[in-house]
Amino acid sequence: MQDVVIIGSGPAGLSAALYILRGGFSTTVIGKDNGALEKAEKIENYFGLDHPLSGHELIENGRKQVQDLGGTLLQDEVVGISWNGNYLVSTASTQIEARAIILTTGTSRKTLKIKNLAKLEGHGVSYCAVCDAFLYRGESVAVLGNGEYALHEVQELLPVVGSVTLLTNGLEPSVDFPPKVTIIQTPVLELVGTDALEAVCLEDGTQLHPACLFMALGTAKGSDLARKLGIRLEDERIIVNEQMDTGLPGVFAAGDCIGGILQVSVAVGEGAKAALSCIKYLRS
Numbered sequence: 246m247q248d249v250v251i252i253g254s255g256p257a258g259l260s261a262a263l264y265i266l267r268g269g270f271s272t273t274v275i276g277k278d279n280g281a282l283e284k285a286e287k288i289e290n291y292f293g294l295d296h297p298l299s300g301h302e303l304i305e306n307g308r309k310q311v312q313d314l315g316g317t318l319l320q321d322e323v324v325g326i327s328w329n330g331n332y333l334v335s336t337a338s339t340q341i342e343a344r345a346i347i348l349t350t351g352t353s354r355k356t357l358k359i360k361n362l363a364k365l366e367g368h369g370v371s372y373c374a375v376c377d378a379f380l381y382r383g384e385s386v387a388v389l390g391n392g393e394y395a396l397h398e399v400q401e402l403l404p405v406v407g408s409v410t411l412l413t414n415g416l417e418p419s420v421d422f423p424p425k426v427t428i429i430q431t432p433v434l435e436l437v438g439t440d441a442l443e444a445v446c447l448e449d450g451t452q453l454h455p456a457c458l459f460m461a462l463g464t465a466k467g468s469d470l471a472r473k474l475g476i477r478l479e480d481e482r483i484i485v486n487e488q489m490d491t492g493l494p495g496v497f498a499a500g501d502c503i504g505g506i507l508q509v510s511v512a513v514g515e516g517a518k519a520a521l522s523c524i525k526y527l528r529s
């Protein structure tokens with residue numbers, strides 16, 4: 246029996262664990278993997294770093310902090326949660342009973358099967374304008390997408406970069422983009438580059454050379470676990486109140502799974518806030 250099971254071992258989950266443990270409660274953090282940050286080549290937009298850290302290093306530091314405080318980390322996928330007076334969290338290999346749950350399951354960014362895209366993530370392909378715009382100030386960048394999420398990324402980029410080309414990949418823009426943005430509807434054929442993005446090749450043979458390609462297709466699939474628990478979702482995001490409370494007794498949520506600004510500092514802050522609310526619940 247644990248006081249709290251935290252589902253998700255990204256920055257929000259690990260941050261929540263630190264507060265739960267320091268509050269004198271036991272916790273097991275269950276995560277399938279290290280989350281979105283594992284893909285981030287360099288984290289610079291985070292307080293207190295005297296040099297950029299890779300996402301992997303930042304997560305490993307966080308995992309060590311949790312273990313040093315006596316927290317348990319379990320690499321596994323949670324497949325179900327049931328209620329028998331406490332919460333019963335099931336993975337493929339085990340079941341853990343807990344008085345409270347913190348959901349920090351992140352989100353997955355929609356992507357496309359484009360040749361070399363996966364290889365160039367973090368090397369000229371970005372999924373976060375607010376994180377990376379600064380690295381391309383004054384330069385020409387491209388955004389791949391055609392809807393609200395692409396518009397959001399374009400609006401983040403325009404005040405910082407030199408110019409933005411929107412690649413809609415064969416689709417009509419579904420919202421109005423600022424007139425400053427060049428819109429190209431021709432489908433993307435492949436990306437070229439070995440260690441860094443060198444060109445975006447379109448199906449009509451055109452080659453573009455943006456300093457960065459920002460993927461802005463939106464986020465995919467909300468938390469299936471939240472859905473199973475009957476927690477309210479909106480646009481596939483878990484709805485919480487100011488206290489990170491989902492409305493289900495003892496179930497809190499934080500980080501990318503609740504949406505908002507998808508940044509490590511935000512996830513860490515929300516993880517801490519969810520943990521403090523959870524501690525209040527456990528003490529009540």
Ligand SMILES: Cc1cc2nc3c(=O)[nH]c(=O)nc-3n(C[C@H](O)[C@H](O)[C@H](O)COP(=O)(O)OP(=O)(O)OC[C@H]3O[C@@H](n4cnc5c(N)ncnc54)[C@H](O)[C@@H]3O)c2cc1C
Nearest residue numbers: 253254255256257276277278280281323351500501508509
């Ligand atoms: C390529 C890339 C680069 C980025 N660069 C930056 C950057 O430079 N600066 C910045 O501030 N932010 C950056 N971000 C964003 C940042 O990584 C995220 O905002 C942050 O990781 C969100 O933390 P989280 O804990 O909410 O979710 P995540 O880090 O995504 O963690 C989710 C966790 O939930 C687990 N999980 C999900 N479902 C289950 C389940 N059923 N059972 C068990 N575990 C489950 C996952 O395995 C994972 O451990 C970047 C993101 C990407 C993809």
